């Protein structure tokens with residue numbers, strides 16, 4: 006199994022900051038205004054640093070009606086022009102997983118700046134055609150960014166018993182926390198296309214049902230943040246198995 010590029014990707018202080026943001030994040034679709042100048046430069050800085058092979062993030066502006074579709078139930082995102090474009094080069098192995106990792110780390114950085122965010126996979130292509138892409142690149146998703154004009158609202162999630170194989174209450178605390186953290190990860194259409202299992206000091210993340218590489222990269226970032234400051238190693242898996250985390254477990 007290959008070593009995962011997520012090992013050492015984030016500094017300890019950044020991991021703690023992003024973990025705290027997990028519980029504050031929800032999708033925001035109504036904004037009062039875009040990020041102020043200070044927040045925007047912090048976002049540019051985060052976008053420049055959060056890169057993995059085949060992925061880059063650009064902070065841009067576009068009129069919401071040009072970029073977002075009006076969707077049933079949720080309507081159209083409104084009130085901010087600022088967005089991040091998540092650009093992927095599919096010729097790089099695992100680029101969509103890397104995009105999920107980088108994009109969600111960026112989202113959690115934005116949340117820790119007090120901003121609201123929303124991942125958007127169903128954006129209008131015409132809204133991003135001003136971006137300069139290199140050969141082989143595409144915009145995989147965009148992320149709306151701005152000051153929230155709505156209350157925090159946690160979306161429903163599957164219970165742990167539905168996303169875990171076996172009883173997570175019998176797992177060591179770090180594995181239980183990591184599973185809880187995956188549970189609150191965002192996913193397209195809130196599908197939560199993942200399954201977790203624990204055996205031999207190792208927590209495994211698997212794909213379950215219809216889900217994109219981005220959804221699974223997001224889940225993997227959450228899983229790694231949920232381990233907290235316990236030393237651990239992440240390894241890529243094969244087939245349905247996306248990755249696993251092996252952590253020192255003195256309670257066994």
Ligand SMILES: Cc1cc2nc3c(=O)[nH]c(=O)nc-3n(C[C@H](O)[C@H](O)[C@H](O)COP(=O)(O)O)c2cc1C
Pocket residue numbers: 030031032033034076079123124125126127128146158159160189190191192193194195219220223
């Ligand atoms: C890859 C991805 C694509 C998404 N695409 C859209 C979208 O096109 N439009 C939208 O309104 N929300 C979109 N979402 C937001 C999800 O609907 C939302 O994350 C999910 O319902 C869970 O709600 P929460 O983010 O409030 O926890 C997307 C989320 C992800 C992760």
